[in-house]
Amino acid sequence: MKPIVEPLARWQRRLIFFLLLVAFLLSLPAFIFYATGYRYNFFSDQPSITATGGLYIAAEAIDSKIFIDELEVTNARVFRKAYYIQGLQPSLHRVHVQTPGRNTWVKNLVIQRHIVTEAEAFNLPLVPQIRPVTEYQKITGEAVFVVASTTNASILDFASSSVPFFLTTTKATSTYRENPEYDLITDLFLAKASTTAKLKKEREMFSFSTTSSTSSEELATTTITRDNLTLYQNGDEVFVGAIGIGKQIPHYFCTSQLATASNQTAAVMTGTLAGAVEEELLFQDTISEVSDSEQECRTEIRIDRKWQTVRGFDFFPDNQDLVLMTLEDGLYVVEIDDRAWQNVQLLYPGRDLQTIVYSGSIFVKDGNFLLEVLPEIITE
Amino acid sequence: MSIPEQSHLLPYAKRSDFHVGRATELSGKRRLFYRLLEIAPGLASWTTLIGVVLLSIYAPFIAAYFVIAFALYWVLKTAFLSYHLRYNWKRLRHHMSLDWQKMILRFDYKSFHHVVILPFYKEPAAVIEASLQALSKVNYDKKKIIIVLAGEGRAGEHAREIGEEMKAKYGSNFGFFLNTVHPQDVPGEMAGKGSNASYAAEQVRVKVIDENKLRYDETIVSIFDIDTVLYPDYFNCLIWHFMTAENPLKSSFQPIPIFNNNIWEAPAISRVVAMSSTFWEMVQQERPERMATFSSHSVSFQALYEVGYWQSNMVSEDSRIFWNLLVANNGNYNVVPLSYPVSMDANASSSLWKTIGQIYKQHRRWTYGVENLCYILYHFTQNKNIPLKKRIKVALQQAEGYWSLVTNPIMLFILGWAPIFLGGQEFHQTVLSYNLPIVVRDLLILAMFGLVISSVISLTLIPPRPQNASRFRYLVMALQWIMVPATMIIFSAIPGIDAQTRLMFGKYMGFWVTPKTRSV
Numbered sequence: 001m002k003p004i005v006e007p008l009a010r011w012q013r014r015l016i017f018f019l020l021l022v023a024f025l026l027s028l029p030a031f032i033f034y035a036t037g038y039r040y041n042f043f044s045d046q047p048s049i050t051a052t053g054g055l056y057i058a059a060e061a062i063d064s065k066i067f068i069d070e071l072e073v074t075n076a077r078v079f080r081k082a083y084y085i086q087g088l089q090p091s092l093h094r095v096h097v098q099t100p101g102r103n104t105w106v107k108n109l110v111i112q113r114h115i116v117t118e119a120e121a122f123n124l125p126l127v128p129q130i131r132p133v134t135e136y137q138k139i140t141g142e143a144v145f146v147v148a149s150t151t152n153a154s155i156l157d158f159a160s161s162s163v164p165f166f167l168t169t170t171k172a173t174s175t176y177r178e179n180p181e182y183d184l185i186t187d188l189f190l191a192k193a194s195t196t197a198k199l200k201k202e203r204e205m206f207s208f209s210t211t212s213s214t215s216s217e218e219l220a221t222t223t224i225t226r227d228n229l230t231l232y233q234n235g236d237e238v239f240v241g242a243i244g245i246g247k248q249i250p251h252y253f254c255t256s257q258l259a260t261a262s263n264q265t266a267a268v269m270t271g272t273l274a275g276a277v278e279e280e281l282l283f284q285d286t287i288s289e290v291s292d293s294e295q296e297c298r299t300e301i302r303i304d305r306k307w308q309t310v311r312g313f314d315f316f317p318d319n320q321d322l323v324l325m326t327l328e329d330g331l332y333v334v335e336i337d338d339r340a341w342q343n344v345q346l347l348y349p350g351r352d353l354q355t356i357v358y359s360g361s362i363f364v365k366d367g368n369f370l371l372e373v374l375p376e377i378i379t380e
Numbered sequence: 381m382s383i384p385e386q387s388h389l390l391p392y393a394k395r396s397d398f399h400v401g402r403a404t405e406l407s408g409k410r411r412l413f414y415r416l417l418e419i420a421p422g423l424a425s426w427t428t429l430i431g432v433v434l435l436s437i438y439a440p441f442i443a444a445y446f447v448i449a450f451a452l453y454w455v456l457k458t459a460f461l462s463y464h465l466r467y468n469w470k471r472l473r474h475h476m477s478l479d480w481q482k483m484i485l486r487f488d489y490k491s492f493h494h495v496v497i498l499p500f501y502k503e504p505a506a507v508i509e510a511s512l513q514a515l516s517k518v519n520y521d522k523k524k525i526i527i528v529l530a531g532e533g534r535a536g537e538h539a540r541e542i543g544e545e546m547k548a549k550y551g552s553n554f555g556f557f558l559n560t561v562h563p564q565d566v567p568g569e570m571a572g573k574g575s576n577a578s579y580a581a582e583q584v585r586v587k588v589i590d591e592n593k594l595r596y597d598e599t600i601v602s603i604f605d606i607d608t609v610l611y612p613d614y615f616n617c618l619i620w621h622f623m624t625a626e627n628p629l630k631s632s633f634q635p636i637p638i639f640n641n642n643i644w645e646a647p648a649i650s651r652v653v654a655m656s657s658t659f660w661e662m663v664q665q666e667r668p669e670r671m672a673t674f675s676s677h678s679v680s681f682q683a684l685y686e687v688g689y690w691q692s693n694m695v696s697e698d699s700r701i702f703w704n705l706l707v708a709n710n711g712n713y714n715v716v717p718l719s720y721p722v723s724m725d726a727n728a729s730s731s732l733w734k735t736i737g738q739i740y741k742q743h744r745r746w747t748y749g750v751e752n753l754c755y756i757l758y759h760f761t762q763n764k765n766i767p768l769k770k771r772i773k774v775a776l777q778q779a780e781g782y783w784s785l786v787t788n789p790i791m792l793f794i795l796g797w798a799p800i801f802l803g804g805q806e807f808h809q810t811v812l813s814y815n816l817p818i819v820v821r822d823l824l825i826l827a828m829f830g831l832v833i834s835s836v837i838s839l840t841l842i843p844p845r846p847q848n849a850s851r852f853r854y855l856v857m858a859l860q861w862i863m864v865p866a867t868m869i870i871f872s873a874i875p876g877i878d879a880q881t882r883l884m885f886g887k888y889m890g891f892w893v894t895p896k897t898r899s900v
Contacts, residue, residue, distance in 0.1 A: 002483070002624070003471070003474055003475060003478060004474065005470055005471045005474040005475075007467075007471070007665075007666060007668070007717070007719075008467050008667075009664040013464075013666070013667065015459065016460060016463055020456040020459060020460055023456060024452060024453060024456050027452060028448075028452055031448050031819060031823075032445055032448055032449075032450055034815070034819070035444070035448055035811070035812050035815040035816060035819045036810075036811060036812045036815070037811035037812070037815070052811070053811060054811045054814055055813065056816075073554065077818060084814055086811060086814070114810055114811050114812070115809055115810060115811065116809055116811055116813070116814050118809075246805070248806055251809075277556055289640065333889065
């Protein structure tokens with residue numbers, strides 16, 4: 001008598017081992033080809049293996065939808081604030097990032113074989129989102145605007161306010177109290193106006209003294225530096241300059257050697273890149289063609305000002321890939337990335353606006369109103 | 381302890397270097413060679429780990445391909461091991477359901493005796509008593525059982541007092557009950573289980589086996605950790621396997637240690653680590669050619685006597701005795717898996733952190749078993765009577781085992797991401813860089829399905845739920861397996877590299893006794 005269940009037989013173990021070995025040998029190339037971007041196109045008229053590229057899009061809004069060449073992407077790998085789309089044919093693709101109630105971000109992006117193209121989408125609210133900063137507040141903290149008459153008074157009706165506000169014709173101190181934030185922000189605007197005036201005066205003096213020596217002198221009213229980027233004005237234009245090296249330079253400052261060949265230098269240095277690089281980049285085949293040593297990086301990118309006079313500029317709070325531009329008809333946000341074009345989105349409309357970024361918030365002086373402009377849609 | 385007379389030893393076991401424990405015990409070229417063997421495992425592991433980092437920096441594409449291949453290998457290895465595990469589980473349950481007493485009726489085993497050696501140090505009486513109680517209840521003629529309660533002199537009066545107390549309580553249940561106290565500070569010995577067990581074996585030989593003219597080849601020695609609780613049919617199962625073994629005097633008999641005595645009191649992390657060790661032994665039971673003895677096991681007294689018992693100058697004596705026997709018998713020695721359980725304690729201390737520290741130290745001691753690799757390789761070059769094919773096969777299997785123990789979890793769960801962080805800009809912008817974590821993660825999730833099998837099997841191996849434990853604990857016990865990646869690194873790879881590094885630098889470890897407690 002002996003146990004019915006015998007020890008695992010040698011032949012059985014060998015069979016399992018060889019089956020798994022075969023599985024390993026067959027599937028390893030498949031996994032490696034897949035990981036490097038090769039895809040088998042089952043639905044093509046002539047099915048074949050093609051080398052594909054990828055797209056990595058950072059998008060702040062959680063309910064973003066991505067469209068590539070007008071087709072919604074449903075198979076993206078979703079990270080916390082980004083999407084990774086793989087298996088894209090090497091070509092020029094039009095990418096839309098849409099979010100309900102927000103501006104659409106659109107860009108033509110070149111997808112190369114084996115390479116992931118990175119982009120950062122931004123979608124600002126279509127209706128300006130504001131928080132009034134008033135001189136007086138109710139005891140309970142609500143903002144109070146002092147107006148000549150409350151009858152048929154309409155204030156900021158083009159925007160959505162994060163807090164309720166009230167209109168009044170009196171400043172009865174028993175009902176209202178002064179708002180210290182208002183005083184602080186007013187002082188900041190005054191200080192900025194004073195500095196700007198001083199710089200303007202110095203610029204005029206400097207301009208007078210150097211006119212004869214050089215015609216390309218940089219005449220910035222102010223220079224703002226954040227991390228490895230610097231924002232400055234040169235003549236009527238605003239530029240972003242990269243002051244770091246290697247990885248410190250944002251990717252959109254750089255492109256491969258093909259993009260910066262001598263015959264394209266002018267295009268690269270003066271305008272958008274896409275037109276110059278698209279055709280040649282499409283035909284790159286091997287990954288090794290894009291190496292650090294072969295990359296050419298520009299030192300500055302011009303910021304789109306919609307052919308308007310620039311009244312002010314600053315980096316967007318918490319995002320150094322975006323620039324706040326105060327133009328003649330409103331406050332805009334412009335992306336620095338100039339592949340194809342720069343997306344420009346209106347944050348707050350208005351003429352003769354003054355803008356200041358303080359402690360991570362954007363404050364706007366619109367006539368007599370002082371407001372914080374919010375880049376996110378206010379939710380109840 | 382010295383064994384003055386050597387005529388009983390096998391020819392190869394008479395060599396002065398047969399019981400070598402470390403390089404410093406040798407001289408001349410042999411010392412140098414042994415020292416190099418001590419350096420090799422740590423060097424190989426560190427070279428691998430540093431190599432993966434350097435590869436990630438200087439050749440990230442190759443590193444990425446390697447990582448994908450390694451993750452795929454891991455999935456298939458998990459499938460391979462899970463298959464063995466599931467099969468052994470089936471066999472274990474079958475063996476537990478058999479009436480072994482009936483099955484051994486056809487054998488003439490009445491003249492056989494069992495020596496049970498229970499080495500202990502400072503363990504409380506409750507732990508020792510639980511083991512003796514279980515021994516008192518086995519389905520076997522207990523008059524054929526010789527209990528040796530082997531205390532340590534360095535534990536002071538504790539050993540003598542416990543011995544006397546236990547003998548008074550349980551002595552009459554067995555054929556013989558011998559208390560021994562291993563003298564402390566014997567020159568050339570390391571304080572530990574090996575020296576204690578050897579002393580006890582010689583004492584039982586002189587005082588019981590020879591005294592009663594018992595035959596060495598009909599005496600089976602079972603050495604059990606003091607927390608070992610036997611299942612009733614252990615000796616019947618052992619006799620059946622002994623009688624049916626191809627060469628019983630050239631075989632050791634290995635039960636499956638299930639660390640479940642206190643499983644309901646042990647924290648989840650301890651349960652996972654303990655059950656993982658059990659599972660590894662279950663897998664090994666289905667591929668006995670890779671086995672060495674581990675923890676509690678049984679062997680004929682004659683085989684033991686022919687090699688001079690357990691080594692008393694090193695840490696992992698439980699496995700070393702198998703290698704002693706293999707080498708001394710010119711390769712003609714093997715392990716017979718019993719696929720029958722013995723219960724032992726999972727690590728449990730007064731606080732979680734103490735338990736974690738205890739598990740770490742225990743596993744460092746276990747992984748210090750890498751000292752056996754040096755011993756094997758050394759004697760494989762000395763004893764040419766062992767078939768070359770066997771020497772190469774065993775050496776490669778053991779070397780791969782100790783190397784993968786340390787490197788695999790770290791490469792898989794930590795260094796697998798190294799190319800992404802260290803690969804540089806050129807690599808970082810490629811599809812491969814983005815897909816590497818996705819592919820590796822998906823493969824590891826696939827590998828985690830093996831844990832489902834582990835989870836199900838573990839639930840069948842635990843003792844009945846105590847009244848004070850809620851049913852919710854079953855759910856926790858099923859879900860606790862998600863901790864495996866962490867436990868593999870913390871209690872396998874890190875103590876392993878710790879042990880190998882100590883050996884590499886000649887910082888030899890001593891025997892650390894795992895504290896055993898029992899809630900009353």
